[in-house]
Amino acid sequence: MAEFREKAKVMDAEAIRRALTRIAHEILERNKGSAGLALVGIRTRGAILAQRLAKAIEAIDDHPVPVGVLDITLYRDDLSRIAPNPVVHATEIPFDVTELHIALVDDVLFTGRTIRAALNALTDLGRPKTIQLAVLVDRGHRELPIRADFVGKNIPTHLRERVEVRLAELDEKEEVVLEAPVDAEVR
Amino acid sequence: MSPTLATSRTAQTARWTRKDLLDLRTLSAEEIHLILHTAESFREVSLRPIKKVPALRGKTVVNLFFEPSTRTRTSFELAAKRLSADIVNIATQQSSLSKGETVLDTVRNLEALKVDILVIRHAAAGVPHLVAKHAAASVINAGDGAHEHPTQALLDLFTIQEKKGRIEGLRVSIIGDIAHSRVARSNIWGLMKLGAQVTVCGPPTLIPPQIEQLGVRVTHQLDEAIRDADILMLLRIQHERQEAMLIPSLREYRLTYGLDRERMSRAKPDVLIMHPGPVNRGVELDSSVADGPYSVILDQVTNGLAVRMAALYLVTTWRNS
Numbered sequence: 001m002a003e004f005r006e007k008a009k010v011m012d013a014e015a016i017r018r019a020l021t022r023i024a025h026e027i028l029e030r031n032k033g034s035a036g037l038a039l040v041g042i043r044t045r046g047a048i049l050a051q052r053l054a055k056a057i058e059a060i061d062d063h064p065v066p067v068g069v070l071d072i073t074l075y076r077d078d079l080s081r082i083a084p085n086p087v088v089h090a091t092e093i094p095f096d097v098t099e100l101h102i103a104l105v106d107d108v109l110f111t112g113r114t115i116r117a118a119l120n121a122l123t124d125l126g127r128p129k130t131i132q133l134a135v136l137v138d139r140g141h142r143e144l145p146i147r148a149d150f151v152g153k154n155i156p157t158h159l160r161e162r163v164e165v166r167l168a169e170l171d172e173k174e175e176v177v178l179e180a181p182v183d184a185e186v187r
Numbered sequence: 188m189s190p191t192l193a194t195s196r197t198a199q200t201a202r203w204t205r206k207d208l209l210d211l212r213t214l215s216a217e218e219i220h221l222i223l224h225t226a227e228s229f230r231e232v233s234l235r236p237i238k239k240v241p242a243l244r245g246k247t248v249v250n251l252f253f254e255p256s257t258r259t260r261t262s263f264e265l266a267a268k269r270l271s272a273d274i275v276n277i278a279t280q281q282s283s284l285s286k287g288e289t290v291l292d293t294v295r296n297l298e299a300l301k302v303d304i305l306v307i308r309h310a311a312a313g314v315p316h317l318v319a320k321h322a323a324a325s326v327i328n329a330g331d332g333a334h335e336h337p338t339q340a341l342l343d344l345f346t347i348q349e350k351k352g353r354i355e356g357l358r359v360s361i362i363g364d365i366a367h368s369r370v371a372r373s374n375i376w377g378l379m380k381l382g383a384q385v386t387v388c389g390p391p392t393l394i395p396p397q398i399e400q401l402g403v404r405v406t407h408q409l410d411e412a413i414r415d416a417d418i419l420m421l422l423r424i425q426h427e428r429q430e431a432m433l434i435p436s437l438r439e440y441r442l443t444y445g446l447d448r449e450r451m452s453r454a455k456p457d458v459l460i461m462h463p464g465p466v467n468r469g470v471e472l473d474s475s476v477a478d479g480p481y482s483v484i485l486d487q488v489t490n491g492l493a494v495r496m497a498a499l500y501l502v503t504t505w506r507n508s
Contacts, residue, residue, distance in 0.1 A: 071228065074242035074270075074500075087201075087221070088500065090228040124237050 004162055004179040010155050011176035013168075016136065019152030020049065023134050024056035026150050030132065031101050034058075038066040038100045042118050043089055046070075046106035048169050049136060053105060068093030070104075075117035091121065098126035103150075107165040109135040112146035137176055139163050203501040207319040207326040210335040211376040219377060223345050225497035226490070232269055233492060243272035243503055246303040250276045251293070252329070253309040258464055258488065259329050259339070263306050266495035275302075294318050304502060307331070325502035333367045338498055339463050340373030342491040344381065346483055347418060349490065350459055355382035360412040362444060363422030363471055364393045364433075370463045371422060375401055388412035389444060392433040409444050413454045421446060421462045421471045437470050447473040451481075459483050 031037050034057055041050025047069040054065045071089045104118055122131060134150035139157045161180050166173040201221040232240055248267040250260050267274040304325045307315045312332035319326040330336040347354055359378050365371045365387045378385050385403040399405055406412050424440055434440045460482045468474050
């Protein structure tokens with residue numbers, strides 16, 4: 001596998017915090033409050049972001065928002081192609097999604113295939129009233145007709161580059177970094 | 188309330204690199220933990236209103252049973268269906284094997300039909316291993332002779348882990364016909380690898396000589412097997428054993444080795460009773476015990492489905508490693 005080197009730091013801890021606060025306000029605005037609203041994060045970093053967004057929304061609206069975690073491994077369209085084989089983790093959605101407004105949360109929106117899988121997984125659990133999409137970073141290069149409703153930051157990228165989201169809960173650091181393959185830099 | 192993000196370290200690092208699931212003897216503790224972790228994730232699927240995920244869509248599973256079986260076959264069939272695989276059941280009575288075809292010819296014919304997974308049960312030890320060597324399809328051993336029954340032991344380990352929160356350091360007594368039991372053998376391997384202390388108990392005719400070499404303790408006294416045990420695993424006593432004169436009679440077996448309420452009063456208060464089924468009520472296990480609060484026999488059946496989903500999923504994705 002190609003080696004990657006940091007090209008630019010696109011968000012620091014403060015920028016991430018501000019983006020999430022803004023998205024929390026936007027979600028409340030779109031749904032006219034938090035009644036009938038639930039957040040569902042896609043494992044692993046989307047789940048952490050969903051927890052943070054829920055806290056931010058509660059701080060604004062004073063109502064707790066239910067949060068669930070979705071594992072989309074079983075819904076991937078590349079199960080027989082990717083390496084190494086992905087470990088399946090549990091989906092933990094402790095509420096009935098039917099008739100709820102669901103804000104799906106992920107860290108990076110890229111090809112859209114993860115979101116396609118998440119939509120299938122969610123609709124297998126029930127019939128949400130609406131499903132909206134919130135992402136911290138939209139890096140472009142969609143392969144499916146999918147777009148985000150709430151975006152922390154749009155980052156123009158090359159297809160071969162990599163967007164690394166690091167969150168304090170999991171990675172010790174708190175930042176979004178754009179990385180480029182080493183050989184591409186040399187050329 | 189808040190969903191857990193933590194996953195066990197083992198499951199994070201372990202990778203499944205095997206085409207087949209044939210036995211527990213050759214699995215590492217990490218691989219066993221990975222199967223249990225994967226099964227944990229699959230359990231939730233059966234609790235949904237729509238009990239199905241598309242993970243094995245387009246894959247074909249064949250249940251190839253050379254020995255009669257209802258619960259294992261049904262469990263594999265439902266597991267495959269909940270993963271969206273297509274499944275075909277072949278029982279020997281209605282197959283060409285009754286016309287003299289060899290096992291390998293049957294397998295070659297199935298492979299010509301492009302099947303992906305063969306779930307095999309056979310009365311002879313080693314048949315799944317033989318097929319695995321010759322077939323491109325993945326093979327899951329659903330019980331071979333008195334050798335191994337890996338998915339049964341895995342669902343037993345899963346149930347113990349679920350109820351006790353751990354396996355390491357627990358005392359497990361396996362009681363009954365150890366000599367003819369593939370369930371006992373797979374469980375001994377699995378339990379020892381995960382750090383449990385295993386005792387086997389039964390009449391001398393039903394305990395294989397030199398089984399101590401596996402690292403288990405042997406006793407012929409039921410009360411000794413019950414005392415201190417965290418888990419009592421009962422095995423089915425088959426009527427054929429009486430005909431082979433290995434036990435004098437089922438009545439006598441019951442008097443010496445049957446688990447009843449009176450004997451249970453000497454067990455630890457938090458003991459668990461397990462049985463791979465089908466239960467011979469009134470022989471190895473009294474109804475009052477089988478239906479008692481410490482019995483987890485039906486949990487074993489529920490967990491068997493999740494474990495078999497995990498097994499089917501892992502052998503399907505092995506190529507990627």
